[in-house]
Amino acid sequence: MTEKKIRVLIAKPGLDGHDRGAKVVARALRDDGMEVIYTGLRQTPEMIAEAALQEDVDVVGLSILSGAHNALVPQVIANLQANGQTDVVVFLGGIIPEDDIQNLLDHGVYKVYGPGTDTREICKDIREAVKTKA
C-alpha cells in the first residue's frame, strides 16, 4: 500500500473571475503528487464546504482577489465546522492586505500567500500541516 494521498480542494469564493492563480497552485500541488479537486469560479461558502465534505479533503485552498476575504473566509470556516470537518487545513491566496492577515489567522486560516509565492513553499507547508494534524 502506498502512502495516503493528500486530497486538496481548490476553490474560488465570491465574484471575481480571475482563476489563473488558483490553477497555477492546483497544477503545482498535482506535480507534488497530491489529488486536487478543482471546483471553478463563483462559489458560495456553503458550496465550498459541501464539496469539501463530499470529497473528504484534508486541505481547502481559497483564492480571493476581490477584497471580500474578511467576509468570505470566516464563513467558509464556519460552514466547514458546522459540517463536522474541524480538522481541515485552510489556506488562502490572493491579494490580501498585510493588516488583514492576523485577523484571518485568528479565524483559523493556516497560512496566507501573496503574489509571487514560490509554489514549492506551499507544497511543503501543506505536507507539514497535514502530517501534524494526522
Added chain:
Amino acid sequence: MTSALIDSLRKGNRLALSRILSQVENGTEAGLAALEELFLETGTAHKIGITGPPGSGKSTLVNALTRELRRREPEKKVAIIAVDPSSPFTGGAILGDRVRMLDLQDDKQIFIRSMASRGALGGLAEQTEALSQVFDAAGYGFILIETVGAGQSEVDVVNLAHTTIVVDAPGMGDDIQSIKAGILEIADILVVNKADRPGADQSVSYLKNMVEMGYAKSINNSNHHLEDFPDNPVRATPSADWIPPVLKTVASEYQGITELTDAILKHAAHLRQSGQWHAKDQAAIRTNISHQLIAGLLENFHQNVPAELVDSLVEKAQKRVISPNAVVRDLLAYNRNNTVESSE
C-alpha cells in the same frame, strides 16, 4: 470506531459516508472491514456507466442527467463517482469534473465524489466498484459512474454498470472507427452529444449502421465466438432483445435529456424482465472475486516460493538456457510440491 461510522452512515450522515469512502479508497483495514459489512446491504442501486472520449461532454451530460433523474424519481438519491486520470509521473491528479456539475450543488440528495485513477488502466480506479458498493449500501438508488476519457479499450465500466452509456461527439472519426472492436460494443445506449455541431447527423448514422451490423451478426451466429475468450470479462453477450438506441443530446442546453432518461429507465426495466439484471449482478460479483483471487494467489505464491529460486530461474531464462514458459512450469510445480522438479 468503524462501527460507529457505519451506524452514522446508516442513519444518513454524509460526513460518515464520505469518511468511509476514503477508507475504502485507500484500502485500509477499517475500509475493508466496513466493506465486508456493508456489502450485505447492497444490491438495490441502478448503476449507470458513462464513458467516451475526452471532450465528448461526459461530465456535462452527467450534470443534466442527474437533474432529470431527480425530477423523475425524487424519492431516489443519486451518487456520482467521477474518475479522472492520475499523473503517471508524480501520482498527483487534478479532478475537475465538479466544474461541470454546478447545477447539482444545492440538492442534498446528490453526492458527488471525485476519484483519481491511481494507475489503473481500464478507465476506472481500482476501488471504483468498492465505492459504488458503499453508495449502494447508503441507499443511493442511482449511481452514475463517469470513466476517465476513454479511447478504445477502457471497457472495465461494463463489469460494474447495469446500463452503459457511450458518449461521442460529432467529428470524432469516420465509419471505420465505429466498426472497430472495443468501446462502442459495450454500449447499451449510444449518445451523440454536442449535437448542435456540424456532422451530428452523420455521426448518428455511422453509429446506427454499426449497431445494425453488430446485431444482425449476433442474431445469426448466436454467441459461439465468445468461447474464444473464456476469461472475457464481458459475460452478458449482446442479445437481440435490446438494440442500443442512438440518441442526440446537447447536454449544456438540456436537450435530448428526457429521451435519454426514458431510454435508461426502459433499459433497467428490460434487464429486470429478461433476468439479465440478476445475471449482470452475478457476473460483476464473479469478476470481483476473480480479481481478488488472483491478487491473493500471487501473494500466497510469493510467500511459498523463495525469491532466490525465482531469481535463479530468471537468470537461466536470460541466458537462454530455458524458456520463460518452462520457468513458470517449474515455479508452479514448486508451489504445489515444495520441491524443484527440474524439467531438464
